[in-house]
Amino acid sequence: MITRRYYTMSAKLSLKTLFCHLPVLLLLFFSACKNDELELVKENENISSGADFIKNNYQLSLFSAAIEKAGLYEQLNAAGPFTFLAPSDAAFNAYGIFRASDFDKMNPDSLKMLVQGHVLRQRVLLQDIPVNGIDVRYATLAGTQVYASLASNFGGDVSRPINTLYYNGALVTRKDVQLTNGTLQLLNKVMKYSRGTVQDWLNSRAEYSIFVSGLKKFGLWDKLATKGPYTVFAPTNAAFTTAGITAEIIEALKPEAYNGNRLFGGYILDERHFFISDIDILYYFGNPTIYLKELENDIWCTQLTVNRENDKTLNYGLRLKKSRTGSSFTTSIARNKDMATMDYLTDNGLVHSSPGVIARLTDARK
Amino acid sequence: MSRLRIQQLGFCLIALLLITGCSKVEYLKVDSPAYLRVFNNLNYEKTLDGKDQEVPFLAMLIDPVMDEKGMPVSTAILGDFLDQRAPYAPPYPSHVGNSTSVNNPEYPGKEDVLVAPVLNGFDLSSWAQVPSGKHRIVFMFRPKNTVPFFNLEPRLKTKVLIDTIIVLQEKEVYTLNVLQKDYQSKKNGVLLRHENFYKLPLSDSLVYVNFYNLSAKGYWEADYIEKGGNIGSKGALGDGIRDRMNVFYSLYRKTSTESMLSNYSGKYLGEIKRNTGEPDVSPYYSFPLFADPLSNGIHTNIWQRLDLLAPGMDPYSKPYSGIDKTTDNNWAPISCFSNGTVPLDYIRGDENYVLLPNMIVNIHSGIYNPRSFATVNTIEIVNGKAYLTTIQRKYAAPIYK
Known part of the structure; x- marks a missing residue:
C-alpha cells in the first residue's frame, strides 16, 4: 500500500516537473532545429536597371548617349516597368549618327521624343505579344504608338516555330533581356516617327520636291493629307533627275498629254499601311513575297517585292507591271537596299524613300 | 437525460428541414421555343490587303436594348466571341470540351444555354432554344480578346456588322448563316434557313x-x-x-x-x-x-x-x-x-x-x-x-x- 502511494506521488511530481520545464524543453526543441549550414538562394546581383544596363553595354553606347543627352537617365532607371526597344550602334550609324556628339546637332525636343518613342510603358516580353499578331500597338513614353508584328510559327503550325518580331519595321535581333525595371529588346534599326500627315512629311523635305510637284501637277497631292492610310514610295530628286525628269520638265509638262497615274500614282498605295517588314511577316503565313496592286482605274499594277538578306536586313524592289498576269514591265526598277531610309511612320501612313523611279515620261505618254 | 437529448435532436432536425426546405430551384425555361444554330461564315486569311481590315470576330445580340446613342446596354440573348466557323460542326456540342479558348466556332457551341430536344430521333443538342416570334438580331464587331462584350470600353461596342429582323416559328429548327454577299463591295448579310430534315422520312x-x-x-x-x-x-x-x-x-x-x-x-x-x-x-x-x-x-x-x-x-x-x-x-x-x-x-x-x-x-x-x-x-x-x-x-x- 505504501509502495503504491509512493508511486502515485512520484507520478504527480514528475508531471508537475514536466510542466515547469516545458518552456525550457520547447526552447531546446526549437533551437535544435537551427542549421547554420543552410544556404538561401542568392538573388542575382548582376541584373541592373534599364539605363544602367544600356550604359554598360558597348553595343548600345549611342542609345545610352541619347538617353543622357535627353535627360531621361534617372527616369529610365526608376521602377518602371519599361520595355526598352534599343537600337544598336550599327542601327544609329545607318541613321547617320556615329558618335555621341552627333546628337548635339538634333533639336533637344526631337531627341527626347526619339528616345521616349523607343521605350514602352510596360514590360512586353515575346510571350506577351499575341501569337501571329500583326500591328499590335503599344504605347510609348512619347505618347505615340509602335506597331509590333510577330510571326510565331510557319503557316499556323505550332510545331514549326519562327518567332520573328518587328517593331515599326525594325527587327528584334535579341529578345527579352531581363532588367530590374523591365526588359530590353535589341533593334537593328532606329524607329522613325513624324507627327503630321504623309503630305507634311514630304513637304518638309527638300529632296522630294520633284515628286511633290509631280503629284500636285496630276492631282494626287491633296489626298495625302486625308485619313488614308497611304503607303508612299517617294523617289528622291536625284532619282528623278537620273531618269530624265527634272523640276523644269515637270513645270512645263502638260497634264493632259500624260497618264498621271502611271507616271506618279504608282508610288502611292491607297488605303494600305505597309511596313516593309509586313511582307516578310506575311510570307510566313503563306503569302507570296511579291505584292501586286492595280493603279486606280487601270490594269497596270505596282509590284512590290521584298527580299531578306543573310544578315536579316530587308530590301525592296518596286516595279510597274503592265498587267497583273504575264511579265511585261516598264524598264525602270526602284530598288532600295538602305534599310535606314524605309519605314518613316506618320499619322496617316508610311513613307519609304526610293532611290529610283518606276516610270519614265515615255511610259506614261498618252 | 436521454429524453432531453432526443428532444434536442428532434429540434435540430426540424430546424434543418425548415432551413433547407426554403431553398427553391429555379429551372430555366424558354416559353414556346424555336431552335437556332448560328455560324459565322466570314472566313478570312491573313493577307497584306486584309491586314488593316476589321477582323470578323463577332458578338451576336438578340433583342438588344440600346441607349439613346445606339450603344447596346443589355440584351436578351448574347452569343459572344463568335469566331469564324470550324470546318466540322459535329452532331453534339463538343466544342466546349475540346478547348480552353473562349472563341466560339458556332452558336450555341460553347454557350451554356438550353438546347433543343430530340426531334424525330435526331439529337438537336447543337441547336439553342430561343423564344419564337419576331426578333431583332444584331451582329457587332468586337476586338479579339477574352473580355466579355458588355465589359468592353464603349468605343469598342459601336461597330455594327448587321442589324436585322428575323422571325422564328415555334418548335421549328433554323440555321442562321452570317455571310458575305458580294466579294467586291464587301456587302454582308444573313441567311436564315428553315431546316426540314427532321420532318422527312x-x-x-x-x-x-x-x-x-x-x-x-x-x-x-x-x-x-x-x-x-x-x-x-x-x-x-x-x-x-x-x-x-x-x-x-x-x-x-x-x-x-x-x-x-x-x-x-x-x-x-x-x-x-x-x-x-x-x-x-x-x-x-x-x-x-x-x-x-x-x-x-x-x-x-x-x-x-x-x-x-x-x-x-x-x-x-x-x-x-x-x-x-x-x-x-x-x-x-x-x-x-x-x-x-x-x-x-x-x-x-x-x-x-x-x-x-x-x-x-x-x-x-x-x-x-x-x-x-x-x-x-x-x-x-x-x-x-x-x-x-x-x-x-x-x-x-x-x-x-
Missing part, C-alpha cells in the same frame, strides 16, 4: 447529304493570290467554284490496299448552285451506309470522295490532274476521311482536295465497338472553304463488358 440505312454554295458573288472571279486562295490547305477549292456545279461521289474502302468500291465510282449525286439570298433547303441526296459488300452490317470503314465539277465534265473527263491547285474553277475535290485531319497519303499525285471528316459516324454503341451510323449531312462551300455539318440520330449507350 429519312432512312437510317442511308447516309444523306445536301449542298449549299454560300460563297460571295464574284469570289471565284477574283484574283487567286489577292483572295488568298493559295493560303492554307484549301486545295483546288481555294480558287472558288463556279456558280453552278455538279457533284459526283465515289466511295473508297479503307484497307491496307486502298480500293474504290466498283459500284460507287464517280457517280452523279446532284447539283450545287451559289445562293446567298434564298433560304431554301437543298434536296438531300443519299448513298447506302453499308455500300461495301465486305462489311458485316455493323461496322464499315468506307469513306467518301466528292468531285465538284463544272457542267459538262465528269470525274473521268476532266482536263486537270490531282496536283493542279488552280483548275479554272471547274473542279474541286473534297475527301471525307477519318476525322478530317489525317491526310490521305496513299493516293499518290492527288494533292488538291479539301479534307473533311467522314460522314459516317463510327462509335461505340451497345455491345459493338465501333458501330457505324448513318447521318444527315450538310456541306457548305463558302469562299474557297468547305464546311461539314453532321446530324446524327440518338443512339444506344455503349455497354462495357
Whole structure:
C-alpha cells in the first residue's frame, strides 16, 4: 500500500516537473532545429536597371548617349516597368549618327521624343505579344504608338516555330533581356516617327520636291493629307533627275498629254499601311513575297517585292507591271537596299524613300 | 437525460428541414421555343490587303436594348466571341470540351444555354432554344480578346456588322448563316434557313447529304493570290467554284490496299448552285451506309470522295490532274476521311482536295465497338472553304463488358 502511494506521488511530481520545464524543453526543441549550414538562394546581383544596363553595354553606347543627352537617365532607371526597344550602334550609324556628339546637332525636343518613342510603358516580353499578331500597338513614353508584328510559327503550325518580331519595321535581333525595371529588346534599326500627315512629311523635305510637284501637277497631292492610310514610295530628286525628269520638265509638262497615274500614282498605295517588314511577316503565313496592286482605274499594277538578306536586313524592289498576269514591265526598277531610309511612320501612313523611279515620261505618254 | 437529448435532436432536425426546405430551384425555361444554330461564315486569311481590315470576330445580340446613342446596354440573348466557323460542326456540342479558348466556332457551341430536344430521333443538342416570334438580331464587331462584350470600353461596342429582323416559328429548327454577299463591295448579310430534315422520312440505312454554295458573288472571279486562295490547305477549292456545279461521289474502302468500291465510282449525286439570298433547303441526296459488300452490317470503314465539277465534265473527263491547285474553277475535290485531319497519303499525285471528316459516324454503341451510323449531312462551300455539318440520330449507350 505504501509502495503504491509512493508511486502515485512520484507520478504527480514528475508531471508537475514536466510542466515547469516545458518552456525550457520547447526552447531546446526549437533551437535544435537551427542549421547554420543552410544556404538561401542568392538573388542575382548582376541584373541592373534599364539605363544602367544600356550604359554598360558597348553595343548600345549611342542609345545610352541619347538617353543622357535627353535627360531621361534617372527616369529610365526608376521602377518602371519599361520595355526598352534599343537600337544598336550599327542601327544609329545607318541613321547617320556615329558618335555621341552627333546628337548635339538634333533639336533637344526631337531627341527626347526619339528616345521616349523607343521605350514602352510596360514590360512586353515575346510571350506577351499575341501569337501571329500583326500591328499590335503599344504605347510609348512619347505618347505615340509602335506597331509590333510577330510571326510565331510557319503557316499556323505550332510545331514549326519562327518567332520573328518587328517593331515599326525594325527587327528584334535579341529578345527579352531581363532588367530590374523591365526588359530590353535589341533593334537593328532606329524607329522613325513624324507627327503630321504623309503630305507634311514630304513637304518638309527638300529632296522630294520633284515628286511633290509631280503629284500636285496630276492631282494626287491633296489626298495625302486625308485619313488614308497611304503607303508612299517617294523617289528622291536625284532619282528623278537620273531618269530624265527634272523640276523644269515637270513645270512645263502638260497634264493632259500624260497618264498621271502611271507616271506618279504608282508610288502611292491607297488605303494600305505597309511596313516593309509586313511582307516578310506575311510570307510566313503563306503569302507570296511579291505584292501586286492595280493603279486606280487601270490594269497596270505596282509590284512590290521584298527580299531578306543573310544578315536579316530587308530590301525592296518596286516595279510597274503592265498587267497583273504575264511579265511585261516598264524598264525602270526602284530598288532600295538602305534599310535606314524605309519605314518613316506618320499619322496617316508610311513613307519609304526610293532611290529610283518606276516610270519614265515615255511610259506614261498618252 | 436521454429524453432531453432526443428532444434536442428532434429540434435540430426540424430546424434543418425548415432551413433547407426554403431553398427553391429555379429551372430555366424558354416559353414556346424555336431552335437556332448560328455560324459565322466570314472566313478570312491573313493577307497584306486584309491586314488593316476589321477582323470578323463577332458578338451576336438578340433583342438588344440600346441607349439613346445606339450603344447596346443589355440584351436578351448574347452569343459572344463568335469566331469564324470550324470546318466540322459535329452532331453534339463538343466544342466546349475540346478547348480552353473562349472563341466560339458556332452558336450555341460553347454557350451554356438550353438546347433543343430530340426531334424525330435526331439529337438537336447543337441547336439553342430561343423564344419564337419576331426578333431583332444584331451582329457587332468586337476586338479579339477574352473580355466579355458588355465589359468592353464603349468605343469598342459601336461597330455594327448587321442589324436585322428575323422571325422564328415555334418548335421549328433554323440555321442562321452570317455571310458575305458580294466579294467586291464587301456587302454582308444573313441567311436564315428553315431546316426540314427532321420532318422527312429519312432512312437510317442511308447516309444523306445536301449542298449549299454560300460563297460571295464574284469570289471565284477574283484574283487567286489577292483572295488568298493559295493560303492554307484549301486545295483546288481555294480558287472558288463556279456558280453552278455538279457533284459526283465515289466511295473508297479503307484497307491496307486502298480500293474504290466498283459500284460507287464517280457517280452523279446532284447539283450545287451559289445562293446567298434564298433560304431554301437543298434536296438531300443519299448513298447506302453499308455500300461495301465486305462489311458485316455493323461496322464499315468506307469513306467518301466528292468531285465538284463544272457542267459538262465528269470525274473521268476532266482536263486537270490531282496536283493542279488552280483548275479554272471547274473542279474541286473534297475527301471525307477519318476525322478530317489525317491526310490521305496513299493516293499518290492527288494533292488538291479539301479534307473533311467522314460522314459516317463510327462509335461505340451497345455491345459493338465501333458501330457505324448513318447521318444527315450538310456541306457548305463558302469562299474557297468547305464546311461539314453532321446530324446524327440518338443512339444506344455503349455497354462495357
